[in-house]
Amino acid sequence: MNQLADPSLIAANVREIKARAGSAPITHALVLGTGLGEAFSQLPHSISIDYADLPGFPASSKSGATISGHAGRLIIADHAGLRLAIMLGRAHVYQTGNPRCMAVPLASFAELGARELLLTNAAGSVNTDLPPPTVVLIKDHINLNGPNPLIGLGTDQAFVPMTQAYDETIATHLQQSATALNMNLAQGIYMWFSGPSFETPAEIRMAKNLGADLIGMSTVPEVIMGRYLGLAIGALSVVTNFGAGFAGGAPHHGETKEKAAQGASDLFKLLMHYLASSAPSPSSSDGR
Numbered sequence: 001m002n003q004l005a006d007p008s009l010i011a012a013n014v015r016e017i018k019a020r021a022g023s024a025p026i027t028h029a030l031v032l033g034t035g036l037g038e039a040f041s042q043l044p045h046s047i048s049i050d051y052a053d054l055p056g057f058p059a060s061s062k063s064g065a066t067i068s069g070h071a072g073r074l075i076i077a078d079h080a081g082l083r084l085a086i087m088l089g090r091a092h093v094y095q096t097g098n099p100r101c102m103a104v105p106l107a108s109f110a111e112l113g114a115r116e117l118l119l120t121n122a123a124g125s126v127n128t129d130l131p132p133p134t135v136v137l138i139k140d141h142i143n144l145n146g147p148n149p150l151i152g153l154g155t156d157q158a159f160v161p162m163t164q165a166y167d168e169t170i171a172t173h174l175q176q177s178a179t180a181l182n183m184n185l186a187q188g189i190y191m192w193f194s195g196p197s198f199e200t201p202a203e204i205r206m207a208k209n210l211g212a213d214l215i216g217m218s219t220v221p222e223v224i225m226g227r228y229l230g231l232a233i234g235a236l237s238v239v240t241n242f243g244a245g246f247a248g249g250a251p252h253h254g255e256t257k258e259k260a261a262q263g264a265s266d267l268f269k270l271l272m273h274y275l276a277s278s279a280p281s282p283s284s285s286d287g288r
Contacts, residue, residue: 004153004228005103009056013108016054017085021047021076025113028275029106029231030086031222033121036238037071037088039268046077051089056104058091074105079272080279085109092218094195099147099221106222110229116170116278117226120267123190123216123237124199126208130186130239133263135270137174138235139166141220142191142212149221150228160227170234177273183266188213190237192220204243215243236270238263 032040041048051057051072058072071088078084091101106117123136130136150158171187178185191207193199195217199207207215214237226233240263 004100004149004225005056005107009104010108010111013054013056013104014111017049017074017076017108017112020049024078024083026076026085026109027082027114028084028116028118028278029109029114030084030118030271031090031102031105031120032086032088033090033218033238034240035122036120036264036267037086039264040077040086041071041073041075041088043075043077043079043084043086046075049074049076054105054108056108058089058101058105059095080276082275082279084275085112085114090218090222092195093145093147093221094217099149099151100225102222103149103225106225106229106231110231114231116167117222117231117233118170118271119219119222119226119233119235120271121190121216121219121235121237122240123214124204124241124243125214125239126204126243127188127213130188130213132239132241133266134186134239135183135263135266136186136188136214136237136239137171138190138214138219138237139171139187140189141165141223142189142207142210143220145192145194145220147194147221149225157228160224162224162227165223165227165233167232167234170232173277174234174236174270174274177270177277180277181269181273183270185270188237190214190216190219190235193217199244201244207243214239236267238267 073088075086093099175185189212191212219235223233
């Protein structure tokens with residue numbers, strides 16, 4: 001097997017999205033984490049497609065099988081001359097047992113022309129300088145979980161370099177947007193745990209000792225697959241809690257949703273400014 005995702009599913013999604021939203025190429029794909037999608041769903045001139053209508057996308061909101069805080073819809077929207085594919089909710093390894101559970105959506109976006117993948121999540125903090133609901137730019141990650149979405153591809157292309165997993169140009173432009181908005185955008189290292197149970201205090205101490213600032217249950221498999229697909233990656237966390245036993249942390253899912261909602265406004269403003277500043281100038285021929 002040397003395919004990241006079933007080509008027939010990718011082709012079906014490309015046809016469905018083009019049929020509903022037109023054939024203009026996608027420029028940026030966004031994946032929105034727990035509680036972070038409401039503002040994006042209100043973008044003007046947008047088209048909403050339920051995941052149930054896109055084969056290989058996460059469990060649908062129609063089925064009632066999505067995790068609360070994840071709407072289960074794809075938004076296609078035009079913003080500042082860019083075409084965005086925005087996922088309101090993702091699949092997680094803890095739901096499926098499959099680290100490749102987001103392969104079909106990501107490969108579909110790449111086939112539709114996306115050149116950047118912007119990932120967001122709700123995360124715990126193991127750094128007292130990053131309290132809830134701080135927005136944090138992820139500059140690197142730690143993955144000691146074991147499952148890697150590229151296992152079994154059977155091709156040399158699976159040996160993806162991760163030195164530049166998070167694109168420096170995107171990071172710089174996000175920082176510039178934060179400055180323009182008078183927003184303090186901290187940076188941190190994200191450590192992936194599989195979930196769905198929250199981490200133990202001992203695991204939180206380990207994460208901090210290994211150099212992590214943030215901990216969470218998503219994003220890292222998507223970064224790996226995105227790099228395999230040749231996408232430039234930017235990632236942001238909204239801190240929703242302190243890790244278990246750290247600074248009084250005792251996380252639960254209700255807290256995650258509540259604090260994510262508080263940070264979502266800043267996240268929305270930051271990404272909208274970043275995207276507007278990324279739009280092609282009238283004299284640009286390459287769209288950069």
